[in-house]
Amino acid sequence: MYAGIDLGGTNIAAGLVDENGKIVIKDSVPAGAKRPSGEIIADMANLVKKLAKEYGIEMSELSSIGIGSPGLIDSDNGIVLQIANLNLANVNLAEEMEKLTGVKTYVGNDANCAAYAEHLYGASSGANFSVMVTLGTGIGGGIILKNKVYTGHRFGAGEIGHLIIAAGGKKCGCGRRGCFEAYASASGLINMTKHKAIDNPASLLNSIPINEINGKTAFDFAKQGDHASQEVVDEYINYLAIGIGDLLRILYPDVIVIGGGISKEGENLLVPLRKKLREEVAFDYETEIVAAKLGNDAGIVGAAMLEKTVL
Ligand SMILES: [Zn+2]
Structure with missing residues (x-):
């Protein structure tokens, strides 16, 4: 035990x-x-x-x-x-x-x-090389190479959230601009959703109070056919695909596991993400893109x- x-x-x-x-x-x-x-x-x-x-x-x-x-x-x-x-x-x-x-x-x-848990018992079990990308307040991550967590020099590797995906872009908590997590974290998605709600008064996004908008909101209303919500989802997935595409090119793992609350969207998120990644990554990769299984x-x-x- x-x-x-x-x-x-x-x-x-x-x-x-x-x-x-x-x-x-x-x-x-x-x-x-x-x-x-x-x-x-x-x-x-x-x-x-x-x-x-x-x-x-x-x-x-x-x-x-x-x-x-x-x-x-x-x-x-x-x-x-x-x-x-x-x-x-x-x-x-x-x-x-x-x-x-x-x-x-x-x-x-x-x-x-x-x-490491996903590698042992979850979504990437059995894979030699895997990367987990956790979409939360920020973007956390872990790189597993042959059953070991890769931590680099002095344990500092795997800061996936601070890949730059937009030069000169949005300010990140780390002090730089344009970091992956400033766009593709749950906080990034919520910000994007709020701005879209303000800019589109007729959107279903305005059917709930703005402070109740969360990481599910745009996905939920997009399913109901709301155009502005679908734009948020498309834009979000676009940013996600840029960062994940970079990881894929650098590490070319067997599996990339998407974790965090947004991963609960499952195939709703993964199907368009895989499609966008195919456009983004200019080679015929075999990496599987899957949702985390173990949750919290x-x-x-x-x-x-x-x-x-x-x-
Ligand atoms: Zn940053």
Whole structure:
């Protein structure tokens, strides 16, 4: 049995995961992002202890604990090198957790954990080379090469969201202009949808309050034949195809997994995306473009299985 923790800016979610990647029990507590690191680590340790007790096993029966953390992670040593929303910079998470739990602990980047879970048990299982592109507030990613997460020099690789897809384009949170995530993240889609609603008073987009527009809105109204919504979907898929096309040309993986809430559109998203990619990528590639299968559980499952990879 393994324990996996998905450490987020809002919640700490944890689960016990069996050898087949199945979560047998899970729970979560608020992250309380502004707290000192010691409190957050104690909560993580207590959450795992609580799950073990509820499931009826001793902590010593856990093979390992894995933590998927946002930020730049030295996964060789379990140290958080850089992190935006939690006070964990330069903290040796692995060592601190081991002190509190007595269980060997591994730490990896959260997006990499999700990609690894899809590789082991989900949409890219069986593939030697895969890339996961997670469309959320930003665009996260993970590159899996022959059963290992590729983290590059000093663990910084895989920042897929900051490919430039429009020179001099929209400002990105990273400070540059025209990044993939400024256009093709869920936030990018929501912005695009809101602007389209304002510019098209007769559109169905205006049948709901503007602050209720989310990543599904344009897709939903496009299905009902709304022209402006269809334009948003087409434009969005166009941007997505440019970034994914670049990844495909550089890495030429067996599988590209699309994750995040928007991937729930399934074939509704993938059919036009594959078509656009064929136009965008000027060679006859064999890469499969698929939707993620594990949803929100991927973070816990991938973290739990960190001991299976040397990140
Ligand atoms: Zn950027």
